[in-house]
Amino acid sequence: MTTLHAPLAWFADGWQADLRITIDAAGNIAALSHGAAQPGDERLAGPLLPGMPNLHSHAFQRAMAGLAEEALNPEDSFWTWRELMYRLVGRITPEHAQAIATHLYIEMLKGGYTGVAEFHYLHHQPGGVAYASRAEMAERIAAAAQASGIGLTLLPAFYAHGGFGAKPLVEKQLRFRNDVDGYMRLLEGVRAATAGSGAGWGLCFHSLRAATAGDIAAVLAAHEGDTRPIHIHIAEQTKEVEDCLAWSNQRPVEWLYNTAPVDERWCLIHATHVDESEVAHMAKSKAVVGLCPTTEANLGDGLFPAQEYLAQGGRFGIGSDSHVSVSALEELRWLEYGQRLKHERRNRLAAGKTEVAEALFAATLAGGAQALGSRTGAIAIGNRADLIVLDGAQAMLAHVAPEKLLGRWLFGGSDAWVRDVMVGGRWLVKDRRHAGEAAAHRAFAKAMAELMAA
Secondary structure (H helix, E strand, O other): OEEEEEEEEEEOOEEEEEEEEEEOOOOEEEEEEEOOOOOOOEEOOOOEEEOEEEEEEOHHHHHHOOOOOOOOOOOOOHHHHHHHHHHHHOOOOHHHHHHHHHHHHHHHHHOOEEEEEEEEOOOOOOOOOOOOOOOHHHHHHHHHHHHHOOEEEEEEOEOOOOEOOOEOOOHHHHHHOOOHHHHHHHHHHHHHHHOOOOOEEOEEEOOOOOOOHHHHHHHHHOOOOOOOOEEEEEOOOHHHHHHHHHHHOOOHHHHHHHHOOOOOOEEEEEOOOOOHHHHHHHHHHOOEEEEOHHHHHHOOOOOOOHHHHHHOOOEEEEOOEOOOOOOHHHHHHHHHHHHHHHHOOOOOOOOOOOOHHHHHHHHHHHHHHHHHOOOOOOOOOOOEOOEEEEOOOOHHHOOOOHHHHHHHHHHHOOHHHEEEEEEOOEEEEEOOEEOOHHHHHHHHHHHHHHHHHO
């Protein structure tokens, strides 16, 4: 047993002073009590927060972050960016994938994330030939998570088609391909890769462009009664909505709710372009909407109607997606700022609370934990001890009332204020340093040198 003593600790209903947290050998919170530190307690160096779940990641895309910002096409969009992404996909080896993901996951930890849902669709060799182990690339992701220590929910993506109506894949997409039988074999490998590691896994459909109604039904039928999370990209772009309407006479989210049993297991990534009826369906179903504000801004996706969705009790979380940012703070900040710009008003996502930062933090912790299928997102008995400590020596936090601390950090601070990070009862970042970061940096630099030379 380990016992931490926090001078201040944040809960969804407010801050608590002098909190003692006992953590068992499995890395879970075993007991909570209040009082002065006792002999043997580990005294924390600042305010304590639950660690943030990152509900959407494509790890390999960190390798191209910031390298696609050239104004070469006046109609530049997600679809032109995708062509650049495909070029990178054609060069990545399993060794590159592991090095990129390990480096990224350490960056995530230092940015306040303690768990990640890896939406993994880079499965095969160039040309689509399977590796000797069908789950080779997924095994590399699991190894990266283990090396960094971050909590992992591995989501191997089903990807069989190149457009609505089961259009064939193009050559650039063949590394992603699995039919239903191939996907079932992939899941067997993922199950083996995560066994005994503490990592979880779930089901995943890349998009309605990549999976038919029959595909979705077959995969779900094979996992009937399973409570694992189910993720899908949906309605990210206006072209996607237009193509879905032309194919089915339904909007993407509308089609999904009319076709699949969407419930609290589901995480709908982006859902940027939805109408009032779709907003109501999502909120009522208790599914989580996965919002990735920095990526959605970078790609010019648009703004999700978060204020309207939240007013109906909708659940949401945040992800870093293409990793133009790996900062939980920045995603939260721009989630709120996007709504301010859209509505030309301040403090849009307060959800009935006085402090918008506390409302945002509480909602994204709960939604993220639900989307990852993990017992995290709150300092609570039985939950995994995923915790972050802000730097109590930070001058900007001095003389600030407890109820203002989150707002001070989220809207006036930086990642440098994250001092220590714990996952599963283990300190992975201490005084802003991760024990594996130097080795991860070297491996990442080597991978980038090879990718840039290719």
